[in-house]
Amino acid sequence: MNDTEKTYRFEDQRDTVYKVNPEHPETATLPLQRTEELLLNMGPQHPSTHGVLKVILELEGERLVKSTPVMGYLHRGVEKLAEDGTYHQFIPHTDRLDYVCAMYNNFAYCRAVEKLMNIAVPERAEYLRTIVAEVQRIIGHQFWLGTQALDIGAMTVFFYTFRDREILLDWFDELCGARLTTSWYRIGGVERDLTPSLIAKLRAFLDYFPPKIDEYQVFLEKNRIWLARTKGVAVISAEDALSFGLSGPTLRGSGVDYDLRKYEAYAAYPRCDFNVPVGKNGDTYDRYWIRVMELYESVKIVKQCLDQMQEGPIMASVPSVTLPPKDRVFTNLDSMIQQFKLFSQGFDAPPGEIYCGTEAHKGELGFYIVSTGGGKPYRMKIRSPSFIHMGAFDHMSRGYMIADAVTIFGTYDIVMGECDR
Amino acid sequence: MHALAERIKREFPDGFVDAVEWRGDLAVTVRPAALHAVAGFLRHDPEIDCDYMVHVSSVDWPDAEERFEVVWEVASIRKRHRVRLKTRVSEAECQVDSLTDVWHGANFMEREVYDMMGIRFRNHPDLRRILMPDDYTEGYPLRKDFPLQGKGWRDTFEFLNEKA
Numbered sequence: 001m002n003d004t005e006k007t008y009r010f011e012d013q014r015d016t017v018y019k020v021n022p023e024h025p026e027t028a029t030l031p032l033q034r035t036e037e038l039l040l041n042m043g044p045q046h047p048s049t050h051g052v053l054k055v056i057l058e059l060e061g062e063r064l065v066k067s068t069p070v071m072g073y074l075h076r077g078v079e080k081l082a083e084d085g086t087y088h089q090f091i092p093h094t095d096r097l098d099y100v101c102a103m104y105n106n107f108a109y110c111r112a113v114e115k116l117m118n119i120a121v122p123e124r125a126e127y128l129r130t131i132v133a134e135v136q137r138i139i140g141h142q143f144w145l146g147t148q149a150l151d152i153g154a155m156t157v158f159f160y161t162f163r164d165r166e167i168l169l170d171w172f173d174e175l176c177g178a179r180l181t182t183s184w185y186r187i188g189g190v191e192r193d194l195t196p197s198l199i200a201k202l203r204a205f206l207d208y209f210p211p212k213i214d215e216y217q218v219f220l221e222k223n224r225i226w227l228a229r230t231k232g233v234a235v236i237s238a239e240d241a242l243s244f245g246l247s248g249p250t251l252r253g254s255g256v257d258y259d260l261r262k263y264e265a266y267a268a269y270p271r272c273d274f275n276v277p278v279g280k281n282g283d284t285y286d287r288y289w290i291r292v293m294e295l296y297e298s299v300k301i302v303k304q305c306l307d308q309m310q311e312g313p314i315m316a317s318v319p320s321v322t323l324p325p326k327d328r329v330f331t332n333l334d335s336m337i338q339q340f341k342l343f344s345q346g347f348d349a350p351p352g353e354i355y356c357g358t359e360a361h362k363g364e365l366g367f368y369i370v371s372t373g374g375g376k377p378y379r380m381k382i383r384s385p386s387f388i389h390m391g392a393f394d395h396m397s398r399g400y401m402i403a404d405a406v407t408i409f410g411t412y413d414i415v416m417g418e419c420d421r
Numbered sequence: 422m423h424a425l426a427e428r429i430k431r432e433f434p435d436g437f438v439d440a441v442e443w444r445g446d447l448a449v450t451v452r453p454a455a456l457h458a459v460a461g462f463l464r465h466d467p468e469i470d471c472d473y474m475v476h477v478s479s480v481d482w483p484d485a486e487e488r489f490e491v492v493w494e495v496a497s498i499r500k501r502h503r504v505r506l507k508t509r510v511s512e513a514e515c516q517v518d519s520l521t522d523v524w525h526g527a528n529f530m531e532r533e534v535y536d537m538m539g540i541r542f543r544n545h546p547d548l549r550r551i552l553m554p555d556d557y558t559e560g561y562p563l564r565k566d567f568p569l570q571g572k573g574w575r576d577t578f579e580f581l582n583e584k585a
Contacts, residue, residue, distance in 0.1 A: 033554050038489075072550075072552035072554070075552040075553065079537075080562055080563060080567075081569070083569075096563035115444055116444070118444065124475075238521050239472070240525065241475075242473045242498060243472065243473075243474060244474065244524075244525045244526040245474035245475065245526030245530075246526075247426050258473075352443045353443070353446070353448065354443070354444050355446055355475070355476070355494055355505065357475070364475070366475065366476060368492070368494070376438070378480070379478075379480045379481070379563075383475065383476040387529065387533075388476075388529065390529065391526055391528055391529035392525070392532070395525070420552055
């Protein structure tokens with residue numbers, strides 16, 4: 001499985017005629033009769049931008065000399081909205097950040113508020129959070145793999161990954177009633193427990209899925225077009241990647257072993273045995289390879305969590321902050337009043353400021369919350385990996401062809417809802 | 422005091438303002454004049470080695486004399502620590518040094534701070550609006566005196582005012 005040699009065996013067949021870059025030595029230009037600068041607007045409506053994003057490409061022949069991302073088409077002022085609502089009220093807003101993987105946004109946000117309020121989450125809730133987060137990681141990487149292959153021209157993979165993604169989305173539907181905008185995490189725990197039916201379905205999926213990952217790879221690993229368009233494209237060195245603030249698979253592709261799941265060891269991750277795949281060339285292919293390997297690792301994590309999980313409460317018992325159990329809300333007046341007050345007035349947060357980052361499938365999703373006391377955050381900054389990855393776009397695209405711009409959006413796994421907030 | 426804050430205080434006795442450690446996060450406030458030097462020190466000192474740019478943010482305190490607070494959070498992957506570097510600037514001046522030459526990632530994140538809060542960055546290579554439209558004239562949306570509903574630009578969209 002971790003056989004790197006196997007995946008690199010096509011190295012010598014690499015098509016190097018048009019690829020020059022490594023760290024753009026100013027783009028070994030073909031002899032051109034250049035009379036004027038050519039600017040090309042790519043987007044805002046372009047199928048490969050996965051949303052609404054424009055990039056102004058400055059061209060030398062077909063090579064990119066400079067690219068300027070123009071963002072903000074999906075800016076909704078989420079950070080401003082956060083200042084106007086209570087902490088509980090903001091959870092559904094986080095779904096709309098990275099709408100492909102809403103669970104991760106919920107998770108990152110709840111973790112940040114728990115750090116602010118200094119709440120410990122019960123053990124079973126930690127396991128449930130880890131399971132659902134890893135299922136979300138599988139969904140995210142399936143989505144990424146399908147669309148990235150589609151952008152590059154390998155259409156078939158898309159159907160296979162989306163077929164399997166559908167199973168998990170239906171699973172989410174049964175878990176929380178929504179496929180995409182889930183809002184399942186709560187401050188201090190989770191909204192509801194896994195039912196036996198859900199556990200059975202998940203276990204069945206875990207047996208079904210690993211052979212399917214092999215299947216995805218069969219389409220791509222020996223596909224010469226895929227290899228030619230991913231190997232040696234968008235190379236970034238480890239030092240630059242760190243300086244740009246890249247994170248997640250985009251950073252690990254450059255050989256930096258930085259994963260908050262290991263680094264901060266939150267939720268049930270310290271009790272699970274898993275590897276963090278790390279690339280070595282820092283190119284699009286390595287980032288692809290890491291994501292595929294992470295699919296295997298996520299399956300491992302979910303299996304271990306299901307085995308280790310014990311019965312117990314799923315919500316911390318801090319009545320001034322956490323929500324009362326739903327069945328009590330419907331039958332008990334005090335609980336109903338408590339729930340109403342928590343949502344409408346919020347809880348009293350201590351003055352102070354925290355930053356809490358969580359490893360989402362795209363990278364480090366962080367929330368910086370400044371509180372001055374009271375029920376609403378004074379300032380909330382969302383550190384979204386997509387936005388920060390776009391900052392490196394110009395650096396990573398210089399010297400490559402126009403068509404490679406498409407693969408570079410893809411390699412960040414960009415979602416504009418999160419990028420523009 | 423945290424050892425890292427201690428070092429910064431020793432190296433920059435004039436620039437250091439204060440250091441707060443809360444919930445395990447270290448935040449060091451420095452004077453704007455010393456900001457760039459402190460950032461370079463955090464980045465290049467082999468003991469501190471903060472090579473990873475986490476985020477750049479800003480906070481508006483309308484009642485304070487030094488109204489705006491700019492926040493850079495950086496981390497060291499090898500040494501396993503994080504530090505939040507902060508500086509305060511008044512509304513009249515409203516300008517701090519850019520740290521883009523220290524961490525590349527500061528480029529887009531500082532542009533966002535400029536766009537949202539109107540704080541200008543000295544020596545920034547490309548200080549333009551990033552999320553709001555280039556021709557947006559209503560000001561800076563994340564300032565506390567900016568109303569949640571905007572300042573009326575939205576009402577000029579015809580399709581919003583059409584009767585169904």
